[in-house]
Amino acid sequence: MSKVLGIFLGILTAIGGFVDIGDLVTNAVVGSRFGLSLAWVLPIGVIGIIVFAQMSGRVAAISGRATFEIIRERLGPGLSLANLGASFFINLLTLTAEVGGIALAMQLASGIEPLLWMPVAAFAVWLVLWRVGFEVMENVVGLLGLCLVAFAVAVFLLKPDWGALVQSAVPKVPQSEHPSTYWYYAVALFGAAMTPYEVFFFSSGAREEHWSKKDLGESRANVFVGFPLGGLLSLSIAVCATLVMLPRGIQVESLSQVAMPVAQAGGTVLLIIVILGMVAATFGAALETCLSSGYTIAQYFGWPWGKFRKPAQASRFHLVMIVSLLIGLGVLATGVDPVQVTEFSVVFSALALPLTYLPILLVANDPEYMGEDVNGKGTNAIGLIYLAIIVVASVAAIPLMIVSGMGA
Amino acid sequence: MTDSSHELPRDTSVRGRVLDARLHLLDRQIVDPDEVPLATVDDLELDGVEPGDRPDPDAPVRVRALLSGPLLMTRIFGGRVRRDRQDEVPWRDVSDLDAVVHVVKPADEYEASWTERWVRERIIARIPGGRHAPE
Numbered sequence: 001m002s003k004v005l006g007i008f009l010g011i012l013t014a015i016g017g018f019v020d021i022g023d024l025v026t027n028a029v030v031g032s033r034f035g036l037s038l039a040w041v042l043p044i045g046v047i048g049i050i051v052f053a054q055m056s057g058r059v060a061a062i063s064g065r066a067t068f069e070i071i072r073e074r075l076g077p078g079l080s081l082a083n084l085g086a087s088f089f090i091n092l093l094t095l096t097a098e099v100g101g102i103a104l105a106m107q108l109a110s111g112i113e114p115l116l117w118m119p120v121a122a123f124a125v126w127l128v129l130w131r132v133g134f135e136v137m138e139n140v141v142g143l144l145g146l147c148l149v150a151f152a153v154a155v156f157l158l159k160p161d162w163g164a165l166v167q168s169a170v171p172k173v174p175q176s177e178h179p180s181t182y183w184y185y186a187v188a189l190f191g192a193a194m195t196p197y198e199v200f201f202f203s204s205g206a207r208e209e210h211w212s213k214k215d216l217g218e219s220r221a222n223v224f225v226g227f228p229l230g231g232l233l234s235l236s237i238a239v240c241a242t243l244v245m246l247p248r249g250i251q252v253e254s255l256s257q258v259a260m261p262v263a264q265a266g267g268t269v270l271l272i273i274v275i276l277g278m279v280a281a282t283f284g285a286a287l288e289t290c291l292s293s294g295y296t297i298a299q300y301f302g303w304p305w306g307k308f309r310k311p312a313q314a315s316r317f318h319l320v321m322i323v324s325l326l327i328g329l330g331v332l333a334t335g336v337d338p339v340q341v342t343e344f345s346v347v348f349s350a351l352a353l354p355l356t357y358l359p360i361l362l363v364a365n366d367p368e369y370m371g372e373d374v375n376g377k378g379t380n381a382i383g384l385i386y387l388a389i390i391v392v393a394s395v396a397a398i399p400l401m402i403v404s405g406m407g408a
Numbered sequence: 409m410t411d412s413s414h415e416l417p418r419d420t421s422v423r424g425r426v427l428d429a430r431l432h433l434l435d436r437q438i439v440d441p442d443e444v445p446l447a448t449v450d451d452l453e454l455d456g457v458e459p460g461d462r463p464d465p466d467a468p469v470r471v472r473a474l475l476s477g478p479l480l481m482t483r484i485f486g487g488r489v490r491r492d493r494q495d496e497v498p499w500r501d502v503s504d505l506d507a508v509v510h511v512v513k514p515a516d517e518y519e520a521s522w523t524e525r526w527v528r529e530r531i532i533a534r535i536p537g538g539r540h541a542p543e
Contacts, residue, residue, distance in 0.1 A: 065437075065507060072448065073435050078484045130535075133542045302437050302448030302476070303524060304515070311538045313444075315528035318538075369507065 003218075010222040011229075013138055016145025016277075018230020019237075020285030021101030022094070022192035022346040024278065025339055027234050028258040029407075030185050031241025032251050033177065036169040039235060041186050045193025046231035048386050050223050052357060055364050055375070055383070056199045057219050060206035063369035067203040068299035070369065071359045083355045084300050088293060090352045091197050093345040095289040096328035099125065100338025101282035104255040109275045114338070122329045125286045129321055134208045134307045141284030147277030152236040154265035154274075158243045165239070184404040187393050188343065191350030193234070194390075199356045200292040204299075208306050213373070240265075254339060293324040343406065351397040353390045361387060427505065429471065437508045438474065438497060440515040446497070447476035447520040449509060451483055453496065471499050474509065476520045495520035 030038050060066055072080040102125075103117035110117075128137055173182045211219070240261035241252055252258055255278070263271040291307070298305035298317040305317040332338065361383050364375045375383065401407075427433070429452060438446040453473040457463045473496040479489045497511060497518055504510040515521050532538045 063507065069437055069448075077435060077450070077480055081484060131537055131540075131542050136543070298445075300448075301480075302445050304445045307542055310541045311535075312528050312533045315532040316524055318532050319527050 007218055007221050009139060010218060011226040012146060013142030014222040014226020015229045015233065016142035016148070016280065017138070017284050017288075018227060019145065019148055019233050019281045020094075020192075020195070021097050021282050021338075021342050022195060022349070023234045024101070024237060024255070024258055024281065025252070025342045026185070026188050026192040026346055027237040028241045028245075028252040029343075030189055031238035032245035032257075034174055034182065034185065035242045035246050036165065036238065037172045037174060038182070038186055038189060039169045039238065040171050041189040042193065042231055042235055042238075044389065045190050046227055047382075048190075048194050048389070049198060050227050051379070051382055051386055052194065052199055052360070053202045053227070054220065054223050055379070056203040056360050057206045057211070057223075058216060058373065059360060059364050059369065060203040061211040061216055061219075062213055062371065062373050063363070064207075065369065066207055066295065066299050067200055067356070067360065068296045069302075070363050071356075072300055074359055074362060080300065083359075084296060086352050086355055087196060087200070087296055090345065090348045091200075091289055091293045091296065092324055092327060093341065093348060094195060094197055095286060095293065095324060096331045097338055097342040097345045098282050098286035098289055099325070099328050100332050100341055101255065102279060102286060103332070104338055105275055105278040105282055108256055108259060109272075109279070115333070115335070118329060118332045121283075121286070122325045125283065125290060126322065126325055128287060129290060129307070130311060130318070134205070137287060137307075138205075141280050141287065144280030145277055145284055147273045148233050148237075148281060150262055150266065150270050150274035150277060151233060151240055154262040154270060155236050155239045155243070157265035157270075158240070158261065160239070160243050165242075168242075178404065180400055180404040181407050183396065184347075184400040184407045187350045187397050187400055188346045188407070190389075190393050191348075191353070191397070192346040193231070194353060195346070195349045196352050196356045197289045197292040199360060200295050201288045203360075204291070204295040204306070208308055210308075290321050290324055294318070294321040347397050347401055350393045352394070354387070354394050357387065357390055425505075432505060433471070433474070433509065438476075438511055438520075439508050440511055440513065441503075442514070444515045446511065446515040446518055447495070448480075449474045449476065450480040451475040453494075473498050474502070495522070 056067060059070070063070070068080075068084070071083060075083065099118060099121050100114070102121035103114035106112070106117040106121065107114045173179050206219070209215075237258065241258070244261035244264055245252060245257070250257065259271060259274055259278070262274045294317045295305055297320050298314070303316045304314045306314060311318045331341070363369055364383075365380065367374055433449050433452060436449050438449060440446055452471050453475055454469050455472045456467050456469040463469045475494050475496055477489070477493065477495040479494055482489050495518070497520060501511045501513060502509060503512050511518075516525060
């Protein structure tokens with residue numbers, strides 16, 4: 001495969017892989033309740049995940065060490081065990097939400113109860129993790145995830161008043177909403193854009209694909225071009241909800257309502273495409289979160305891990321993934337609404353961000369691991385600004401959740 | 409540890425390199441000659457000093473073995489582990505130290521990998537496809 005084609009493919013995969021159940025639900029809910037008055041959070045989240053992903057990929061490629069090995073070396077066994085516990089719990093919550101999301105998307109496609117789809121979805125996720133190679137897995141789900149472009153197409157088909165739309169995109173608490181609710185959703189949107197599992201996934205993925213220093217240019221192209229375009233997909237989900245749901249006073253509470261504007265704008269064909277995109281996006285994210293749960297635990301304890309090994313050569317890693325999927329399935333089997341699990345997962349993601357972000361920032365500045373490739377002044381300046389934002393979002397997450405009654 | 413001046417001096421004399429056991433050994437990944445992870449260094453077995461005693465300057469303290477296993481939990485939460493439940497990697501097996509600790513024998517030959525082998529033989533290898541690489 002030629003280099004240009006490889007970069008192009010990488011960018012497409014990054015766009016398609018950007019959106020997960022958290023982005024789908026949160027953007028639609030926010031659009032239907034706040035219009036575009038929270039749109040300013042998206043670029044902040046997108047730049048954050050670019051900085052975050054880029055730094056963790058660079059650390060993995062240059063030091064040859066994955067994130068959680070380093071977290072343990074730097075923080076010591078006790079503090080890093082606490083970090084592992086929190087990260088693993090949130091990862092599990094996100095995995096549960098994604099598997100539920102696959103089931104909901106399949107329900108849209110088939111009309112069959114999500115409870116019946118959940119075991120099928122979990123089994124399919126496991127089968128891919130068990131048998132499909134890393135790069136094939138990444139490329140297929142990423143490319144299918146591109147179907148979510150249907151949201152952007154729908155925006156154009158809805159023929160909005162562009163001037164009014166742009167004018168509405170200013171930070172302002174709508175009169176019908178309490179300020180705590182507004183800020184609660186700001187934190188949720190930020191958490192959805194920057195979910196912590198992505199850092200484990202990026203740094204370990206770099207090892208899965210045996211990156212070295214020379215692969216960093218390609219990864220930079222994927223991240224710097226792919227993620228902003230992925231962010232535009234997120235934005236178009238919010239715009240769709242703003243155009244169709246907000247004027248009618250309908251609050252998005254289910255995945256079918258997320259897709260409704262697309263059906264209204266583009267009919268059955270566009271709806272089918274968007275459902276395919278939703279299945280791919282949630283499926284891809286379920287794979288990534290499930291892998292991340294295996295990565296973090298295996299790296300903390302020093303076990304063999306990775307899809308580049310035979311499952312028998314990384315047996316405990318595969319066992320952790322199987323158990324994680326079973327736990328997620330067990331939670332879903334209680335009949336809990338996956339959309340609610342999603343809302344919890346994005347807020348707890350915001351809460352846990354400093355746990356992963358701070359160690360990465362420290363190690364990226366440590367010459368023992370990075371040699372002469374430590375962070376430059378510019379990266380560190382942005383990194384510190386983001387550290388401040390992340391800490392504020394993390395500290396504010398739980399109080400806002402309580403005061404706003406989970407955004408009620 | 410962001411400043412390179414904190415790095416311990418690299419001693420190239422016959423006496424070898426100066427290492428900080430806490431910094432360069434504890435919580436480091438141990439890998440075998442094929443780069444297969446074996447375990448993380450959870451603790452060290454030292455010869456020539458008893459717990460609570462000050463080391464005697466005339467009789468040097470030696471690292472006898474790298475330890476891993478249930479010991480990790482007692483290191484965090486306190487308490488003791490029975491001698492026979494500690495998984496040791498003898499110090500003489502260590503061939504090199506850089507960002508990781510290199511040992512000379514394949515990972516499967518060490519006691520420290522018994523859980524990996526147990527899970528492999530009892531569970532993972534019994535599931536169809538478990539012994540084949542993903543495609």
